[in-house]
Amino acid sequence: MEDRKLVYDYSREDLTPLFQEWNEPPYRVKQLWEGLYRHLWEDINDFTPFSIELRDRISQDFTFQAIHPVREIVSPDGETHKTLFYTRSGNPLETVLMHYKNRHTLCISSQSGCGMGCIFCATGQMGFKANLSCGEMIAQVLYYNRILAQDGQKLTNIVIMGMGEPLNNFDQTIKAIDFLNDPQGLNMGERRFTISTVGLVPQLNRFSEMNRQINLAISLHAADDDLRSKIIPINRKYPLSELMAACRKYSKVTHRRITFEWALIRDFNDDPGQAQKLVNLLKGLIAHVNLIPLNPTVLFPGKPPRSERITQFQQYLIKNHIPCTIRLRRGIDIQAGCGQLATKNLSEQNKLC
Numbered sequence: 432m433e434d435r436k437l438v439y440d441y442s443r444e445d446l447t448p449l450f451q452e453w454n455e456p457p458y459r460v461k462q463l464w465e466g467l468y469r470h471l472w473e474d475i476n477d478f479t480p481f482s483i484e485l486r487d488r489i490s491q492d493f494t495f496q497a498i499h500p501v502r503e504i505v506s507p508d509g510e511t512h513k514t515l516f517y518t519r520s521g522n523p524l525e526t527v528l529m530h531y532k533n534r535h536t537l538c539i540s541s542q543s544g545c546g547m548g549c550i551f552c553a554t555g556q557m558g559f560k561a562n563l564s565c566g567e568m569i570a571q572v573l574y575y576n577r578i579l580a581q582d583g584q585k586l587t588n589i590v591i592m593g594m595g596e597p598l599n600n601f602d603q604t605i606k607a608i609d610f611l612n613d614p615q616g617l618n619m620g621e622r623r624f625t626i627s628t629v630g631l632v633p634q635l636n637r638f639s640e641m642n643r644q645i646n647l648a649i650s651l652h653a654a655d656d657d658l659r660s661k662i663i664p665i666n667r668k669y670p671l672s673e674l675m676a677a678c679r680k681y682s683k684v685t686h687r688r689i690t691f692e693w694a695l696i697r698d699f700n701d702d703p704g705q706a707q708k709l710v711n712l713l714k715g716l717i718a719h720v721n722l723i724p725l726n727p728t729v730l731f732p733g734k735p736p737r738s739e740r741i742t743q744f745q746q747y748l749i750k751n752h753i754p755c756t757i758r759l760r761r762g763i764d765i766q767a768g769c770g771q772l773a774t775k776n777l778s779e780q781n782k783l784c
């Protein structure tokens with residue numbers, strides 16, 4: 432395994448004393464940073480403003496290779512592009528780019544696998560492998576920005592909703608957002624980021640106290656504890672009363688809208704009773720609900736509801752003044768749901784063993 436440090440794990444402030452030690456002027460750090468984040472250079476030899484000695488010096492200590500792609504799939508309509516990467520330690524992670532009108536949204540992973548064990552989720556079925564470092568999260572963004580740059584485009588939004596529970600990798604996730612938001616780098620703007628959590632209450636409270644402009648999405652999926660605990664084990668530790676109290680705190684501190692994700696599963700959580708409980712749960716909150724007809728996975732027998740049932744659920748929420756959209760099940764044909772490509776790849780590898 433590569434033992435050099437990953438350059439994307441270091442801030443400008445971290446790099447400054449090192450460059451000083453090398454008798455390099457402070458503007459060299461700025462040049463390095465701009466090369467990485469503005470010019471999207473990924474090879475030390477691209478850094479032509481640097482002397483060959485400095486380039487050698489940097490590459491002795493640092494690597495630019497955080498993750499490498501092993502499988503790429505683009506949907507037939509070209510709107511969804513998914514990559515399975517491996518980290519330098521050999522852990523899989525997935526990233527999905529979705530184009531919608533002028534928006535280019537990237538769904539990145541914060542962990543390889545996930546320990547939360549949500550039973551409908553392919554990543555949950557895979558188990559936890561490793562936390563990703565801030566640099567490994569950033570590398571997913573830079574990889575896709577390089578692809579988009581070929582057409583003069585760039586990413587407009589980042590959702591941390593791929594593999595893993597970002598609040599279980601809190602510090603690295605926030606650090607990655609801060610680096611990507613640096614005015615001397617990509618300067619994306621906090622409001623373009625969304626952190627999605629299954630509901631880790633202490634971390635959620637910590638996040639609220641930071642009072643950031645980062646968007647919050649909650650993977651809710653059921654509106655009573657009995658039902659939610661059946662598919663989301665962490666609900667037994669942090670039941671809905673505690674989760675919703677944490678959401679209200681976030682709302683009160685930040686005045687920001689919360690998105691609630693609801694994977695609609697046939698004959699499980701698609702009935703009027705659940706819709707009514709959901710309305711009660713969200714009373715008084717600035718909320719938006721995303722309904723996502725279930726993405727089929729190998730180990731969970733659940734199916735998406737029929738279309739009239741999906742529409743009825745949506746209509747009930749709208750009638751009760753809760754904005755609600757049905758998210759297109761994009762990328763089904765390319766296993767774009769979280770963890771699906773990695774589990775497929777792993778099972779194929781297992782078959783080969």
Ligand code: SF4
Nearest residue numbers: 545547549552555595
């Ligand atoms: S839904 Fe999210 S939190 Fe749950 S297992 Fe999948 S990746 Fe982890």
